[in-house]
Amino acid sequence: MPETAASTTRAPDALLPSLTPLLHGWLPRQRWFAGKGRRVTGFTLDAATELLPLDGAGPGLLHLLVRVEQPGRPAGTPADCYQLLLGVRPQLPPRLAPALIGRIRQGPLAGRAVYEGLRDPRLAGLLYERLRAPGRIGPLNFHTTAALPPALAPRVLDAEQSNSSLVYGDSFILKIFRRVSPGANPDLELPLALAGAGCARVPAPVAWFETGAATLGVLQPYLRDSRDGWRLALDALADGREFTDEAFALGRATAEVHLALATALPTERLHRAQSRHLAAAMDARLHAAAQAVPALLPHVPGLRSVFAAAEDALGSGRLQRIHGDLHLGQTLRGSDGAWAVIDFEGEPAKPLDERRSPQPTVRDIAGMLRSFDYAARTHRPWNADWAARCRAAYCTGYAEASGTDPRDDPALLRAYETDKAVYEVVYEARHRPDWLPVPMAAIERLSSTS
Ligand SMILES: Nc1ncnc2c1ncn2[C@@H]1O[C@H](COP(=O)(O)OP(=O)(O)O)[C@@H](O)[C@H]1O
Numbered sequence: 190m191p192e193t194a195a196s197t198t199r200a201p202d203a204l205l206p207s208l209t210p211l212l213h214g215w216l217p218r219q220r221w222f223a224g225k226g227r228r229v230t231g232f233t234l235d236a237a238t239e240l241l242p243l244d245g246a247g248p249g250l251l252h253l254l255v256r257v258e259q260p261g262r263p264a265g266t267p268a269d270c271y272q273l274l275l276g277v278r279p280q281l282p283p284r285l286a287p288a289l290i291g292r293i294r295q296g297p298l299a300g301r302a303v304y305e306g307l308r309d310p311r312l313a314g315l316l317y318e319r320l321r322a323p324g325r326i327g328p329l330n331f332h333t334t335a336a337l338p339p340a341l342a343p344r345v346l347d348a349e350q351s352n353s354s355l356v357y358g359d360s361f362i363l364k365i366f367r368r369v370s371p372g373a374n375p376d377l378e379l380p381l382a383l384a385g386a387g388c389a390r391v392p393a394p395v396a397w398f399e400t401g402a403a404t405l406g407v408l409q410p411y412l413r414d415s416r417d418g419w420r421l422a423l424d425a426l427a428d429g430r431e432f433t434d435e436a437f438a439l440g441r442a443t444a445e446v447h448l449a450l451a452t453a454l455p456t457e458r459l460h461r462a463q464s465r466h467l468a469a470a471m472d473a474r475l476h477a478a479a480q481a482v483p484a485l486l487p488h489v490p491g492l493r494s495v496f497a498a499a500e501d502a503l504g505s506g507r508l509q510r511i512h513g514d515l516h517l518g519q520t521l522r523g524s525d526g527a528w529a530v531i532d533f534e535g536e537p538a539k540p541l542d543e544r545r546s547p548q549p550t551v552r553d554i555a556g557m558l559r560s561f562d563y564a565a566r567t568h569r570p571w572n573a574d575w576a577a578r579c580r581a582a583y584c585t586g587y588a589e590a591s592g593t594d595p596r597d598d599p600a601l602l603r604a605y606e607t608d609k610a611v612y613e614v615v616y617e618a619r620h621r622p623d624w625l626p627v628p629m630a631a632i633e634r635l636s637s638t639s
């Protein structure tokens with residue numbers, strides 16, 4: 190059977206018993222598994238699609254949407270759903286040994302090796318061919334905006350990611366979303382809207398696939414000569430260089446993205462009740478964070494007054510779609526010096542509805558200001574003035590391109606910086622405890638000066 194032939198959808202229940210023991214050992218250990226620290230009690234399959242038959246002599250490719258059952262889920266909320274692409278072969282060649290998940294012990298596929306399909310160039314290549322040929326396979330719908338070149342060699346990107354990415358021939362990058370939720374993923378929705386509005390700051394999606402309910406993957410041009418803003422900032426610090434020109438240009442780029450999003454998608458005027466709601470939500474996030482990370486507790490009164498001050502400042506503003514998790518690691522600078530912005534998914538831990546809701550633009554600006562602080566804090570000796578100059582240059586660039594200087598509303602900026610620092614405290618406590626002092630230093634600063 191040729192590798193581009195139509196494939197089938199198996200009755201999910203037929204496969205699950207053979208896969209369950211393998212998934213138990215493998216899935217919770219993956220970098221992208223969001224339920225770490227909670228027991229896995231079982232799996233259910235939402236869909237199982239054979240993109241290549243599993244029972245042939247060569248490799249098979251199985252696409253799964255798997256729900257992971259874990260205790261402690263709020264009543265009425267569904268278990269988290271993950272996207273898996275599993276290779277299945279009678280024998281695994283030695284070069285694929287590191288990708289092995291385990292061997293099936295029962296049923297008609299007993300004895301076959303199950304492995305990470307994306308690590309197999311043949312299967313990763315097949316996925317690209319599916320994207321090149323729009324259409325439907327079982328529950329999966331494939332779309333393209335343009336004709337794509339055939340047969341580009343794939344490689345897995347080995348970045349520390351919340352999702353998984355494959356680069357094809359240094360021309361395109363395919364991001365496979367791992368935890369999938371019903372609704373359009375903003376990482377497809379916003380770049381498509383920006384491309385439609387003529388904004389060149391974001392690599393425009395050229396193909397994607399989805400189930401009708403959820404976005405599963407997006408293919409975009411790969412900016413091969415670019416470097417990310419975080420690495421560039423750390424290099425500048427290490428070499429004793431300023432980063433203000435870059436920060437200024439980044440401020441301009443952020444403003445261009447915001448203006449284009451406000452043109453392409455609905456905006457709304459903020460009403461009094463919404464301002465109260467936004468300030469109350471910051472307060473609620475602070476309380477939840479202080480439960481999770483008790484080091485925050487002594488700062489709660491000081492931080493609450495920062496949020497209370499924001500309620501008035503929010504009063505007359507507007508809401509629009511924004512990036513939602515903007516930091517230096519989400520920016521790429523090309524060899525021509527132009528900045529691009531990537532990863533419009535928003536903060537990965539937040540529900541999709543919340544990530545897609547219109548927000549004040551200052552939220553993104555505050556995220557980037559925190560990032561300059563992070564960069565300076567990771568450098569010894571700590572260079573607070575370097576960060577202050579970057580932050581000022583970024584705001585100046587933003588003001589020049591948008592006509593609005595974020596520093597004109599200091600109470601608002603401070604509240605959003607505080608909200609971001611609170612988020613970072615929880616993020617670092619969970620994922621990188623060694624980094625916790627970085628946002629905690631910001632918490633001390635923001636809670637004590639009035
Ligand atoms: N269009 C692109 N061109 C070049 N590199 C990219 C592109 N998109 C993403 N990357 C690289 O892939 C990494 C992960 O992408 P990202 O969208 O941030 O994934 P995740 O949401 O899984 O963190 C980025 O840090 C960047 O280095």
Ligand SMILES: O=P(O)(O)O[C@H]1O[C@H](CO)[C@@H](O[C@H]2O[C@H](CO)[C@@H](O)[C@H](O)[C@H]2O)[C@H](O)[C@H]1O
Nearest residue numbers: 351419514516517518536537559560563613616
């Ligand atoms: O890139 P992600 O969408 O996975 O974002 C998460 O991880 C980030 C760290 O990788 C985290 O960012 C924090 O650390 C950065 C330095 O590593 C710093 O530049 C950011 O300012 C800081 O917030 C991000 O918050 C988190 O959502």
